[in-house]
Amino acid sequence: MGAEFKAKGANMQLGPGLNVARVPRGGRNFEYMSGEDPHLGAMMARPVVKGIQSKGVLATAKHFILNNQEDHRGNMSSNVDERTLMQIYMPPFAAAVDAGVGSIMCGYNRVNNVWACEDAWTLKLLRRQLHFTGWVMSDWGATQSTAAAASAGLDMEMPGGSFFTADKFRAAIGNGSLTSAAISNMATHVLTPMFAKGIMDSAQPSGRPDANATSSSHDALAVHLATAAAVLLKNEGQLLPLTRGAALAVIGPAAKCDAPKPDYGFGWPPSIGCLNSGGGSGGVAGAHYDGILGALTPLAASVTFDEGNDARAAAATAAAADVAVVVVGSTSCEGADRSSVELPEGQLSYLRAVAAAQPRTVVVLMAPGAVAVGQWAEAVAAIVCFFLPGQAQGTAVANILSGTSNPSGRLPVTFPTVDNQVGFSRSQYPGVAMPDGLQTNYAEKLAVGYRWYHATGTTPGFCFGHGLSYSTYTYGALQASPTGVAFTLTNSGTVAGAEVAQLYITFPSSAGEPPRQLKGFRKVLLQPGESATVTLPLGPRDFSIWDVAAHVWAGVGGVFEAEVGASSCDIRARANLTLK
Template structure:
């Protein structure tokens, strides 16, 4: 699907939105635009004229560039820390320097920025409008720090829960990931910053990531792993970052099939492909395959191209295409006209702090609430907050290139203590051996309610070797619940963990990685100031062996070949197809009120249903639509095809509408998207396993 941004009409509309309105014609000496341009010499650089179409400006500029200037645009220059990467500007032509920086939930490893919740927390919010606002805030802070190319969003599908970077993306489902990524891209672009979607493609583990061959069949690529990239392309992502790993034999940054045939030709991407940092392995071969820019600094890359141009082994037309692809989003996204800040600037704002808290609240997911232990009432007496993750070792981000330095962190203990009316104590408990467990039991026994916070951090370059909580955390939880049955377990984890104690505790809450406002957001949910807004963007299994057999056998690592033999059965698709009951299903999350679903109606490809708040307090519902394909399509039993988020007062109803595009009914067959004729079953409900409404669509 071609990028809507780069069309002539789309570009004109975009420029009108991005650039100041042209002043009305004026008379008098040196007052008209033409006279001012002539006086400044600007008329000799017509590509700087914002009233011209993007494509025309690009071609005019390209025609004025020397070979050396084109080669300048296709490699980084210097291993800068801030920004993380740069491409030198060309002053004589008015081309500004490109300044690139991570990361997925804030400008990484610099001071003076907001530490937003991790993208996996945003994914749990299931809220596209919130994703767009997050993208706009991310773009604004990047711009304020002098960054004009932000290396986000990451859209790698959560194939295996052990993967070290799952926190950077949006979970296991391509539809949910696509919807959120597209809005984040639009938000980033609204601040005249170029979004870079990553890591293309098959980057689903950290083990052997520089060498491993992700063996993925074409249909699985098209239906599971490509859709988020395609959605980002349609939303206007100016750059795509190719990954370290191999894909079906060829390295991702020199893979003609994935880069040129699929991304550029099939998906219509006309921005540039940059390498992940130090992922470039060749010069002409990579460029011929579709790599447009080697990062962060690779003089051998451009030198190799220069030799090829001189000897005739590398076509000049391809160099023109590489430079054109870099220049197009620079002009379309207003980089030439926009003023950017500096690395030392403090870009935090009160609005961004409030947004960080809102995302954390919206992504907080109530997994279990037996006998209505939550929300805690005003009359709740003593509260024992237990676990180092509650205060001494709080997890709000993970390690690697995407790490954000928070200006402060409101810990769970601090948030609860500030909000509670009664006495609140803190006991580390874990990491202190038998004495720590005894202290935790004593604290829990003396309190009315115990809140155990269990944390886990993952990192780039390393996968987890176990799905269990670290150290003696499981034993700590068992000890506390034995001392006080009114125990709430709060998980601050980037992905799934095993929960052998779930049947014994009354309430389980997942905050994922909640950013600098974690404690305030958690307290707001625990005390009922806000309804828990989160729904799971992943399936949580009862046992490690319940996850797909292919990933259990092969991950992490068997040599350097990772066969995606589960094919389309990723996440809940596997659990449904195998008839395995999860501990908590994809899309699951409880409210402090109750909802009913009724009145399903189908008209063509439009589906409507009524959601009613049947409880006594306001709450958040996330209606979800799943499709079952006709027999013979070879698809998993059900697939998410629509969702929305509604906030309803007690007794209030809302009719939600899902309009399904033709792609919702298509599979990849015979080298193209094809609609499968027949009867589709439509399901609407609260999760992938709670679908009370059923209807049919014929195609």
């Protein structure tokens, strides 16, 4: 990404997005790399920031903080307690700061009824707790004041000057609401990372914003990432990988959509029909596009396509084939949340009809986040989720369905059985209208995402961390200590593959923590019959909670349970460890 931004003449990238997916319907969840877990977000943030900035382009971590929904984002207040803020929503940003991120962007929302871009509480935490030395910029039009915002810790108004103008700064200094020293500090915050990362030591990049900055190596990387991110959710009777030479029925308009053309504007991308990209400022249409139908055709003896407009006709097409491949899903866009995480009714209609007519049905699922699966998952033999795979959509689908690549992706969010399975009240989402704006109360506190499912004993459609393989893996006995865990992992299947082993920690009950929290993971590639010793480190922070009285991290003593497995629900080995 850094190389392509530089080729487009930029020395800054307005990313990565790090907000935790509190709201399954969230319109920008596809942009945010944290999934529903703070540790996952922290582990992703560090290498991405370092990678972008290694190319002479400054990264921007966004949207600080609690910008967890798009509906009413410009007038809602995210009301949260300090412990929840620090333990769930702050760690990805802390990791970005640890990685040396140049800039942080504050969001449109309010935090406990104070605009995020003038919230002294959270903006001072950046400096005093996280030791951030770069600058804070506003999201586009998110600045609400001059002196209040600058005093709280905002350094730059974007995109233009409505409040941070020379005249308004002079007036604020003249009336004593702002000091010249504060303005000097703001300038220092902007210049510090620019000098530190070498921006001031080189000429402005000469590329153009509308340039095609890709390359053959980046195209190959797009294929690799889209394939590696695919999650095999279900594979009943080992239907996948498909036998070459089968007669395929391919159902669904997204399998045969018009190739999107590059669009550098704001709003829904032209690729919406392909379900391969999200919309808004994070929407991207590649310079070229691999369609699903074209990619599957060389794998089969014959391919029959049906749009799915007539469910009965689609079912008949499926019944006449050896295997039906049904392409369904949705996308989302900045500025609005999805109305539901259920599949659209039109898709459900032809999906149910095809599944009833053809027991060998594979669902190819495209999604910007969580999808409710309770109405259809049991009826089909196999499901592969590709999320939003971009320009290499078709090639990635063909790679996985053919067995050219063994799936190794894992769910970063829980897939519920129904929309709002977590039972958010209107007060929790989207919020309750009050005279001073929409009030959204984070009443679930620490029980976000999969933590809520485990804390309440609720069974989702597919668990956080879930993902199958064309091989199988055996976990040995777990050895655990305060510094880490170790176990033997064996590929007990017949093909090479990668297992993503996950480490979860449950605190003593006295700590008041949700059970089974992700504290580590490792992707291990193994040949058939091969074993490896897997070690996952632990440190003091992994056994700490936020002390709201002292405003520091505090260690917890007692007996902890360490668990390793293939998902938060698929635990393979356990061991206790004690901290004093």
